[in-house]
Amino acid sequence: MKTTYSYKKGEVIKGFANRTLYINLTKGVIKEKPVTEDMKKKFTGGRGFGLKLLWDSIKPTTQWDSDENELLITTGPLCGTTQYAGSGKSLCLSISPSTNIICDCNVGGFFGPYLKFAGFDALEIQGKAKEDVIIIIDGEQGTITVETAPLEEINTHLLSDQLTHMYATEDTDKCRQNVSVISSGLAAEHSYWGCLNFSFYDIRRKVPRIKQAGRGGLGTVFRDKKLKAIIVKVEKVGGLSNHPADPAKVAVVGTKLHKEIRDLDRYQCNMRAVGTGHLVEIMDAYDLLPTENYRFGNFPKASKIYSPKFYEHFTKVIPDGCWHGCTLACSKTVDGYTVMTGPYKGEKVTVDGPEYETIGACSNMSIWDPLWILEFNFYCDTYGIDTISVGTSLAFYMEMYEYGILNKERCDGLELWFGNADAVLKFLHRMAKGDKGEFLTVASKGVRRVKDWIIKNSWGDKQLVEDAGMESKGLEFSEYVTKESLAMQGGYGLTLKGPQHDEAWLIFMDMVNNAIPTFEMKAEALHYFPMWRTWFGLNGLCKLPWNDIEPANNAETPEPNKVPEHVQNYVDLQNAVTGWNVSKEDLILQSERCYNWQRAMNVRLGRGRRKDDWIPFRAMGPVTEMEYMSRKERYDKQLLEKLGLSQNDVDKMTVKEKIKILYDYRRDQYEKLTDAVYYRRGWTPNGIPTPQKMGQLGFTDTKMLKMLQDTIDDDEKKGLNVWGGIYKKGEHPPSTEKWYWEKWK
Amino acid sequence: MEKPTTVKILKFHPEKCTGCFECEKACSMVHFKTKEGGDKSAIHITKTNSGYSMHVCDQRGLCLDLCPVGALARRKNGVVWLDKDTCIGCQACVAFCPIGAMRKSDARIEPFKCISCGACVRACPTHALELVDVPIAKIKQVVYHKQGA
Numbered sequence: 064m065k066t067t068y069s070y071k072k073g074e075v076i077k078g079f080a081n082r083t084l085y086i087n088l089t090k091g092v093i094k095e096k097p098v099t100e101d102m103k104k105k106f107t108g109g110r111g112f113g114l115k116l117l118w119d120s121i122k123p124t125t126q127w128d129s130d131e132n133e134l135l136i137t138t139g140p141l142c143g144t145t146q147y148a149g150s151g152k153s154l155c156l157s158i159s160p161s162t163n164i165i166c167d168c169n170v171g172g173f174f175g176p177y178l179k180f181a182g183f184d185a186l187e188i189q190g191k192a193k194e195d196v197i198i199i200i201d202g203e204q205g206t207i208t209v210e211t212a213p214l215e216e217i218n219t220h221l222l223s224d225q226l227t228h229m230y231a232t233e234d235t236d237k238c239r240q241n242v243s244v245i246s247s248g249l250a251a252e253h254s255y256w257g258c259l260n261f262s263f264y265d266i267r268r269k270v271p272r273i274k275q276a277g278r279g280g281l282g283t284v285f286r287d288k289k290l291k292a293i294i295v296k297v298e299k300v301g302g303l304s305n306h307p308a309d310p311a312k313v314a315v316v317g318t319k320l321h322k323e324i325r326d327l328d329r330y331q332c333n334m335r336a337v338g339t340g341h342l343v344e345i346m347d348a349y350d351l352l353p354t355e356n357y358r359f360g361n362f363p364k365a366s367k368i369y370s371p372k373f374y375e376h377f378t379k380v381i382p383d384g385c386w387h388g389c390t391l392a393c394s395k396t397v398d399g400y401t402v403m404t405g406p407y408k409g410e411k412v413t414v415d416g417p418e419y420e421t422i423g424a425c426s427n428m429s430i431w432d433p434l435w436i437l438e439f440n441f442y443c444d445t446y447g448i449d450t451i452s453v454g455t456s457l458a459f460y461m462e463m464y465e466y467g468i469l470n471k472e473r474c475d476g477l478e479l480w481f482g483n484a485d486a487v488l489k490f491l492h493r494m495a496k497g498d499k500g501e502f503l504t505v506a507s508k509g510v511r512r513v514k515d516w517i518i519k520n521s522w523g524d525k526q527l528v529e530d531a532g533m534e535s536k537g538l539e540f541s542e543y544v545t546k547e548s549l550a551m552q553g554g555y556g557l558t559l560k561g562p563q564h565d566e567a568w569l570i571f572m573d574m575v576n577n578a579i580p581t582f583e584m585k586a587e588a589l590h591y592f593p594m595w596r597t598w599f600g601l602n603g604l605c606k607l608p609w610n611d612i613e614p615a616n617n618a619e620t621p622e623p624n625k626v627p628e629h630v631q632n633y634v635d636l637q638n639a640v641t642g643w644n645v646s647k648e649d650l651i652l653q654s655e656r657c658y659n660w661q662r663a664m665n666v667r668l669g670r671g672r673r674k675d676d677w678i679p680f681r682a683m684g685p686v687t688e689m690e691y692m693s694r695k696e697r698y699d700k701q702l703l704e705k706l707g708l709s710q711n712d713v714d715k716m717t718v719k720e721k722i723k724i725l726y727d728y729r730r731d732q733y734e735k736l737t738d739a740v741y742y743r744r745g746w747t748p749n750g751i752p753t754p755q756k757m758g759q760l761g762f763t764d765t766k767m768l769k770m771l772q773d774t775i776d777d778d779e780k781k782g783l784n785v786w787g788g789i790y791k792k793g794e795h796p797p798s799t800e801k802w803y804w805e806k807w808k
Numbered sequence: 809m810e811k812p813t814t815v816k817i818l819k820f821h822p823e824k825c826t827g828c829f830e831c832e833k834a835c836s837m838v839h840f841k842t843k844e845g846g847d848k849s850a851i852h853i854t855k856t857n858s859g860y861s862m863h864v865c866d867q868r869g870l871c872l873d874l875c876p877v878g879a880l881a882r883r884k885n886g887v888v889w890l891d892k893d894t895c896i897g898c899q900a901c902v903a904f905c906p907i908g909a910m911r912k913s914d915a916r917i918e919p920f921k922c923i924s925c926g927a928c929v930r931a932c933p934t935h936a937l938e939l940v941d942v943p944i945a946k947i948k949q950v951v952y953h954k955q956g957a
Contacts, residue, residue: 302897388898
């Protein structure tokens with residue numbers, strides 16, 4: 064069965080194709096929607112466009128598997144630029160199975176630029192097909208095709224290669240490079256952890272490589288809609304495909320950054336050699352490397368997985384950017400890796416990675432062998448599941464196993480103790496096969512559902528279970544230990560989609576540099592950095608070239624954490640491509656609009672409130688006595704210095720009593736931080752964006768504003784418009800006025 | 809097809825140079841069909857305290873492994889050649905050339921370089937330039953520094 068739609072090929076003008084593509088798989092409808100100037104003004108592009116299209120299509124009751132839920136792939140005006148490193152990102156959105164609110168992910172690979180050059184700023188897919196289909200967006204012919212594809216592979220390492228060869232216009236590497244494929248894998252349909260793999264053909268390795276839109280289960284939505292693959296192909300890509308307003312300026316600022324990377328990367332992050340994996344040794348040194356479900360932050364065996372160990376396996380001296388022109392080139396591969404387990408055992412494959420997060424997911428499970436990490440990386444990728452969610456979930460199950468709360472019988476025969484890599488791979492293979500065991504069925508849905516299952520069965524102490532399982536809003540934490548950084552706790556908890564480090568990474572600023580000591584300063588950082596980082600997703604850019612490479616004189620600038628020269632680069636870049644005349648303050652405004660809009664959409668879906676920004680205590684401090692004792696000096700010191708206890712008191716108390724005191728103190732600290740952040744962002748004490756703030760940002764949508772006002776009024780009736788911190792003498796909340804937001808214009 | 813073992817590169821005789829810039833004009837004619845020289849020339853002549861210096865690509869080929877789309881290749885005659893049609897204008901080669909010999913003019917997004925065509929040699933009225941054969945093995949550069957390129 065096949066539906067074809069022909070469209071008039073167009074030109075990208077100053078970064079915009081000026082139309083989006085809509086496909087409804089239930090009704091068999093394919094149509095174009097125009098991009099208006101108002102859309103650009105209010106939503107900029109990329110993730111912003113995705114939010115707008117989703118707002119127009121869903122209801123307050125929409126679930127991830129509702130017919131009307133949409134999967135969106137968006138680009139952004141700067142996406143597809145070849146001169147500036149890190150300009151090929153796509154932004155994907157949907158309602159997540161894990162959280163039931165909007166999840167957005169950014170992903171590299173060629174799909175985004177090709178989608179735009181084929182003619183569309185965004186792809187919007189609604190409904191579900193009756194049987195597996197592939198979508199082909201042919202920018203050469205000017206056609207969109209949806210056709211059934213029952214026979215093709217589902218797992219990415221086979222499917223991506225198959226389709227790249229099938230749809231290349233000629234049997235040459237050059238033509239294969241003009242094709243990009245989105246695919247998932249067998250495990251995506253049997254879990255909430257499904258990811259999307261975006262391909263980019265490598266002419267030297269002669270294979271399609273992949274990047275992931277990992278978090279939130281968008282691959283699960285993909286498979287729920289019976290999508291097997293989405294293919295895009297272009298006729299030609301050039302240095303001017305975005306038709307920038309000032310191409311000479313784009314080349315000047317891009318070349319400047321390339322030279323910076325050329326001269327300094329090897330002394331800074333060493334991305335070109337080892338990718339994000341260089342972080343492992345740094346996190347281990349600072350007690351931040353997640354180990355045994357975040358119980359610890361370092362481990363004596365960690366040097367077995369430091370970056371030099373992976374460097375031995377990586378293929379070298381090959382351009383590795385996931386979009387043309389990225390010289391930061393952080394995507395490494397191990398070619399000719401021999402698979403050790405499962406259906407592809409014995410085959411030689413290309414493993415894309417491992418990235419820091421994947422290595423951290425394995426250290427979290429106490430796996431310290433590079434080969435097992437490569438095995439885990441390979442199968443998560445080809446099975447279409449997110450390494451972060453899988454690792455953090457299994458680490459939790461392993462801790463429960465250690466306590467006897469879970470055991471071999473309760474785990475469908477899987478011996479999930481820390482470090483048992485073999486059991487981890489068995490778990491993945493059984494899940495991919497659709498194993499219907501009771502444990503596998505619930506475990507594949509992640510930490511939140513397993514917590515509920517354990518508690519329902521009364522198998523362990525409820526408090527321990529709630530506080531040890533690292534999820535917030537239903538999504539698993541990514542791989543950093545935040546126990547000693549209040550700012551980073553906010554950076555994970557006070558987010559839109561859940562605990563992903565996408566919005567803020569403040570650990571060093573907070574703990575190493577002590578640059579944000581007060582609540583107000585932390586709140587300012589939790590305003591600026593999420594807004595700044597959101598901006599990349601509106602434009603189709605990668606954040607790594609912003610601060611994983613810095614100019615030589617950066618430390619001498621007034622605000623080195625912002626990397627001001629690079630901020631100016633991005634101002635220049637957006638102006639040079641779009642022809643706009645923005646300032647750096649305008650970039651933050653662009654983000655604030657989309658950020659607040661997304662929060663408001665979550666509110667409409669019944670979430671987006673203070674209680675939803677809760678984080679488990681394992682993210683804030685020692686949950687168990689063993690954790691307290693592993694850092695006894697540090698925690699005892701805090702009781703003396705911060706809580707004013709005497710040495711005598713501390714010596715006499717039991718560890719359990721000391722943990723309780725820390726617990727109450729740190730929970731209150733988090734509430735006070737939340738108060739300061741909500742106020743700074745223009746929200747009510749319950750975390751609702753105020754109509755006044757939305758008005759300041761230029762929004763006039765009456766449906767949206769009324770929904771927010773109704774929610775605030777309802778919160779008033781329920782007594783929820785109150786600060787969460789306990790303010791003692793000499794301390795004060797952000798405002799003592801009851802409805803402070805009504806004064807804002 | 810046999811791989812080339814030698815390549816012709818430019819040799820400069822500074823004592824013969826009068827700073828007339830005819831070489832640059834001839835070069836920009838080849839690459840941009842204009843006699844402007846300067847930015848549009850692959851060969852650059854610079855005035856120094858003691859006379860003139862010449863700067864140009866020496867065909868060492870470090871850029872070959874940097875191009876994401878394979879637009880750079882060493883041809884049969886050993887010359888490192890940039891294919892404009894394949895090039896996607898990322899400027900990685902421009903920035904990573906250790907001697908800055910990959911050129912970029914505002915007039916075109918694709919960079920350009922010396923192709924050892926000899927136009928500058930023929931244009932020089934005082935024979936200050938000549939093309940000489942060198943063994944590729946002696947001049948080629950592959951890795952930028954030890955850990956990766």
